[in-house]
Each structure stands twice: as structure tokens, then as C-alpha cells.
Amino acid sequence: MNLPTAWPRRWLGFALVALLALTGCATKPARPLRVRVWDERQPQQKQAYPQWLGNQLAAHLRTLPGLDVQSAALDDPQQGLGGLDQIDVLIWWGHVRQMEIEPPVARDIVRRIKAGQLQLIALHSAHWSRPFVEAMNERASLDARAALAPAEQATARLVESDLFPRPLVAPKYTDRFSPAVVYRKPTEGPVEIRLTLPNCCFPAYRGDGQPSQMTVLKPQHPIARGLPATFTLPQTEMYDEPFHVPPPDEVILEERWATGEWFRSGSVWQLGAGQVFYFRPGHETYPVFFDAHVLKVIGNAVQWLGRAR
Secondary structure, three states, X not given: OOOOOOOOHHHHHHXXXXXXXXHOOOOOOOOOEEEEEEEOOOHHHHHOOOOOHHHHHHHHHOOOOOEEEEEEEOOOHHHHXXXXXXXXXXXXXXXXXXXXXXXXXXXXXXXXXXXXXXXXXXXHHHHHOHHHHHHHHHHHHHHHHHOOOHHHHHHOEEEEEEXXXXXXXXXXXXXXXXXXXXXXXXXXXXXXXXXXXXXXXXXXEEOOOOOEEEEEOOOOOHHHOOOOOEEEEOOOXXXXXXXXXXXXXXXXXXXXXXXXXXXXXXXXXXXXXXXXXXXXXXXXXXXXXXXXXXXXXXXXXXXHHHHHO
């Protein structure tokens, strides 16, 4: 096509846009990453978070580009967990009302994680939240099967048990670690996998608000972007290893206390096509989630986990 030399420049621009649209080369704006901050909202939070802990996190995340952030609570309709197909990343804060979430809801969350439809960030005491426990149970089951030959995996019979039958009982230092697996291979019949499910807790905690030192173990990881090599949390609760969970795929942050305790405080597990990130620092009565480094970790984790949507 021969264009007149006097063709106005604006018409050339219109023609170029039309050509790009016809050839499929026009760039479609990416939709925002949809994030829901779920908070149990226990009254003690008001000591440190006048507007609730979850709302504090949501307010910070709304300052970051490309995020569409909701704040939800346990006492909301559907326990704040309706419309899960409309979110990409679920951030979970739970503490004393963990068991009010029904197991089928937690299993649905894990199903969505495995399908790559949802990513989970569990904060501090959410180590005992139903979604995190269900995710760790599923990962322990997958790990147990993965140790078998492919032909055995297809027919193996899984028998699950709890080392601590009562809910929410912390292990002792002397207790057998969980998860644990025993394989039985009879001469006839399928392999039997006897899986002791992970307790998802640890043998010691102390809520005295003493400082901890965080060390970045993987400075090149996107979750660690912009963090110093070490930083101090002036006031936090202490958790001590061993953490009864399946081995993480990545441990990004480690935390230590002057009294000798330590914890894998930023860990990632792959679960099917999705991922789970556990971030340990926190407490409902200490202003941990106003700390710039803590907020940096959570913001980085949201953006990294949501990258594959």
C-alpha cells in the first residue's frame, strides 16, 4: 500500500494500532493479582493492631503495584472463605479458633493449591490452621509415595495415623519426629505405606517478646529481594525446632534467639502445581506486622507466589 507523503502522523499511529490488533501483537494489560488476607480477629489483637492484624497487612499490600487486596475474617459470611475461585493468593492468620474451619473447606483449599489455582501463605500460629495442616498432610503422603518405584506407587495402600490423637497437642523434644513412614512389602499384594502424619508444631514456644535475629539463607530468592543479610525483630514470640513438618523444598530465612533456640522461619513447599509458604515471625499482641522487613517478606512472597497464575 502506497501512503501519501502528506499522510498525517496521527493516522499512521491509528493504522499501526489496528495492524497490531489484527495480527495479535497488541499487548493485553495483565489483570491484578487477587489477594485475600484472612484473619481470625481475636480480641487480644487490639493491643497492637487497633484496626485488626489482617487489616494492617491488607493496608500495606494495597500500597504495592498490581495487587487487588481483600480483607476477610472468620465471622464473615461463609467464614470469609467464599469465592475462592476469585483469588490467587490466600494469606492466613489463625490462632485460638483453628478448629472452627470445617475439614472439607481445608481440603478444598488444598485441592485448589494442587491444581495451581491458589497459593497459600501461613503466618506464625497458622502452623496449626486446618489449611496448612491439610497441605502438610498431603505433602507427606506425596513424599511417602515418591520413595517407591513407579509400579509400586500405582497400587500402594496408604494407612494414615496421628502420633498425637488429641488435636492441638505440641510434641516434646523426646517424641518421635513426624511425619514418619514405615513400608511393608508382602510377598503378595500391594505395598503398604504406614504414614504418621505431621504434627505441624514444635516442642517449645515462649511469648515473652524477646528479640530474634533473622538470617537470609537464600539472598537470591525472590522472597528475599531487598532484605539485608541479617535483621533483628525487636519483639516477637519464640518457637523452637524441630518443626514437625515434611522437609521444605526451600528454607529462605532462619531465626535465632540469644537463649539458643532457632527456627526455619521462611519455608516453601511445592504441592502439585501450587506452593505453600510458611513465615514464622509474629504474635497477636506484638507489633511484628508493622516491621518494614516483615512486610517486605510478605509482599515479596505474594508477588512471587502469584507469578504463575
